[in-house]
Amino acid sequence: MTTAGPGRPRKQQAVRPGATARDEILDAAAELFTGQGFANTSTRAIADAVGIRQSSLYHHFSTKDEILGELLGGTVSTSLDFARAIRQHSADAVSAAARLHAVVLFDGSQLCNSRWNLGVLYHLPEARAEIFQPFMAARKELRTIYSELGRELARVSDADQGLGDTAFRLVESLINLRADGLISTDSASTTADTVMILAGLKRELPAVRTASRDLISRFGDVPERVSSMKSA
Structure with missing residues (x-):
């Protein structure tokens, strides 16, 4: 298992473009928001698309609106x-x-x-x-x-x-x-x-x-x- 930074476990190797986990979260959210809609996308779905835990996502963004x-x-x-x-x-x-x-x-x-x-x-x-x-x-x-x-x-x-x-x-x-x-x-x-x-x-x-x-x-x-x- 690799990590996205101190205390931020990642489930798998990075599969999205971006120099940081924050960039990868934005990329995943962009794909999901444009593909299935903002209201239909959960922070858990975004985290899963990046390969991190949902709790780790909140180290970078406090809400879906912020993303x-x-x-x-x-x-x-x-x-x-x-x-x-x-x-x-x-x-x-x-x-x-x-x-x-x-x-x-x-x-x-x-x-x-x-x-x-x-x-x-x-x-x-x-x-x-x-x-x-x-x-x-x-x-x-x-x-x-x-x-x-x-x-x-x-x-x-x-x-x-x-x-x-x-x-x-x-x-x-x-x-x-x-x-x-x-x-x-x-x-x-x-x-x-x-x-x-x-x-x-x-x-x-x-x-x-x-x-x-x-x-x-x-x-x-x-x-x-x-x-x-x-x-x-």
Whole structure:
């Protein structure tokens, strides 16, 4: 028998990705929450999926809600950090478009390529509880940045003032597409391109893509398949 740390017996060798038992618990919970539902998943089931005792799970998380809160927060935090950095750049016609394109591409890539489709948990009734307010606040801030970038683009182009909110909704629609098995390797980039087409920037799209990729290479870490997407 191996151990997950002092006083934390493990029933078997680790079988899940993660540098720590805490990471493995999050991975198991993500699989169970998205596969059979939050309400139908017990902490015992999560512990069994990791190969630890239920009591050991409580060394890392005091409640199932705490696990869900960390998982939900993780779906937003990386994209929010990237969006905050991108918001600091100047806004001529190409760079304003590139900033919105980059945020859509980066955020969409996180939702499409994460190990589990945790976005399906966004609309759980439980997600409105007080414990999840940090997640809700972060998601609201991310949506606000989308709106700001959309308005900024509208000031230097013929784009609609509501383009940023439309972009946010399009990105989150990837969650349902993924749930339906309709996600492809270029879904995030197609979504970002679609936002630019809605802005009336189809002719400028090659330049926007190039500038967007530059922003992502400087400020983000996206999957190789996205970083090397076609520019044509």
